[in-house]
Amino acid sequence: MGGLLGAAAALLVYAVVTTDLRTIGAAVRGADPVGRRLWLASGVLTISAQTCLIAASLFIPIAVAVMVTAALPIVVLPGSVLFLRRTEGLGVSACVGALLVLVGVAGLVLG
Numbered sequence: 001m002g003g004l005l006g007a008a009a010a011l012l013v014y015a016v017v018t019t020d021l022r023t024i025g026a027a028v029r030g031a032d033p034v035g036r037r038l039w040l041a042s043g044v045l046t047i048s049a050q051t052c053l054i055a056a057s058l059f060i061p062i063a064v065a066v067m068v069t070a071a072l073p074i075v076v077l078p079g080s081v082l083f084l085r086r087t088e089g090l091g092v093s094a095c096v097g098a099l100l101v102l103v104g105v106a107g108l109v110l111g
Contacts, residue, residue: 067108070104
């Protein structure tokens with residue numbers, strides 16, 4: 001229930017902040033069908049992952065669950081470069097940020 005509530009709250013905040021809601025429907029309808037399916041799948045997977053994180057906190061310490069979540073940039077950055085050939089946003093600051101995340105995760109594990 002928490003994951004769905006969080007998703008609904010995020011959608012509400014997006015609707016409040018967006019200046020022109022009428023263009024959203026047209027943009028979604030005009031988008032590539034494969035992109036729409038991937039966008040929908042990523043939303044479902046994100047809500048599912050949030051729900052699993054909430055459920056995991058019943059069985060493992062919160063710090064471990066947060067550590068796994070915080071470690072995602074360490075997987076996403078190399079994965080996007082290696083498999084998707086996406087490098088436009090990968091600069092020194094992104095690499096330093098990933099290194100800081102890695103240091104933080106190591107601090108949680110070792111601390």
